[in-house]
Amino acid sequence: MKDTDIKRLSYAHLLCIFSIILSISIPPFFLENFSILETHLTWLCICSIFVTAVNLVLYLVMKPNASSKRSSLSHKVPRFLKSCIYFLMSCFFFHVIFVLYGAPLIELVLETFLFAVILSTFTTIPCLCLLGPNTKAWLRVFSRNGVTSIWENSLQITTISSFVGTWLGALPIPLDWERPWQEVLVIEPRTLYMEAGAQPFDLHPLPRFFLTEVWPISCTLGATFGYVAGLIISPLWIYWNRKQLTYKNN
Numbered sequence: 001m002k003d004t005d006i007k008r009l010s011y012a013h014l015l016c017i018f019s020i021i022l023s024i025s026i027p028p029f030f031l032e033n034f035s036i037l038e039t040h041l042t043w044l045c046i047c048s049i050f051v052t053a054v055n056l057v058l059y060l061v062m063k064p065n066a067s068s069k070r071s072s073l074s075h076k077v078p079r080f081l082k083s084c085i086y087f088l089m090s091c092f093f094f095h096v097i098f099v100l101y102g103a104p105l106i107e108l109v110l111e112t113f114l115f116a117v118i119l120s121t122f123t124t125i126p127c128l129c130l131l132g133p134n135t136k137a138w139l140r141v142f143s144r145n146g147v148t149s150i151w152e153n154s155l156q157i158t159t160i161s162s163f164v165g166t167w168l169g170a171l172p173i174p175l176d177w178e179r180p181w182q183e184v185l186v187i188e189p190r191t192l193y194m195e196a197g198a199q200p201f202d203l204h205p206l207p208r209f210f211l212t213e214v215w216p217i218s219c220t221l222g223a224t225f226g227y228v229a230g231l232i233i234s235p236l237w238i239y240w241n242r243k244q245l246t247y248k249n250n
Contacts, residue, residue: 005150006239012058013154013231019054020228023047040217044114047224048121059129064151082133090124091116098216101170108215115216115223122162122227126155150238153245157237158230165226169219 023046027034036043094116099105103112130151131137140146147153238245 003242006235006242008062009150009154009238010235012062013235015054015058016051016231017228019050020047020224023050036221037217040220041111041114044118044220048117051121052125055125055129064130064149079132083128086128086133087120087124090120094119103215111216115220118220119162119166119223122223123159126158130155150245153238154234157234158227161230161233162223162227165229166219166223168226169222172214172218 023043024036027043027046031039031042033039034042091113095113098112098115103115127138127141131141141152141155142159147156
């Protein structure tokens with residue numbers, strides 16, 4: 001293992017982190033009242049596009065799994081289409097998993113599906129870029145002692161950390177998705193309307209805002225923080241254990 005390989009991996013991960021920062025900093029210049037919380041679904045779409053685009057560019061430029069065989073266009077087009085199908089299957093699979101774990105089945109369908117999209121972006125897209133739509137390669141990488149490069153080692157860490165972040169983000173959410181405190185709460189400039197028939201009372205002038213349903217904000221933010229943490233941790237872990245790590249193709 002060469003230090004230059006670890007540096008290339010670190011630069012690639014910094015660009016992936018930068019893509020998330022761009023998904024937060026650029027939209028306010030074009031979208032009015034844009035914020036991660038108030039326009040959360042819009043941000044999920046933008047973040048997914050940015051992260052996917054950067055992953056594709058990094059794959060085309062760095063070629064981490066470059067093969068000696070040159071692929072023809074007739075091979076690349078079916079591979080791309082198959083990758084798109086794998087991504088959609090991943091989104092629907094995660095959507096079903098979320099519903100089985102308690103997400104609303106009929107209500108908030110768009111929110112749940114976009115949550116599945118962002119998690120697929122953090123996990124499935126890197127797998128497709130590095131390994132392609134190859135189920136056997138995926139099973140090999142995520143099995144014990146199955147990695148053949150530092151890129152696959154990094155893929156393991158970032159994928160697992162994204163799932164862990166998602167799980168940690170779900171902890172604050174109660175199992176009952178229809179609690180009163182999760183309903184829409186409207187705050188007027190001078191009056192706060194309380195639930196359960198409480199009398200309104202005066203407040204100092206405040207801007208009007210809406211506190212909408214919490215689903216799936218904590219989960220998506222947890223997945224994002226987990227993904228970023230994996231991007232930071234994996235090069236450091238690989239560098240720290242570089243003398244102990246051995247790969248079959250080395």
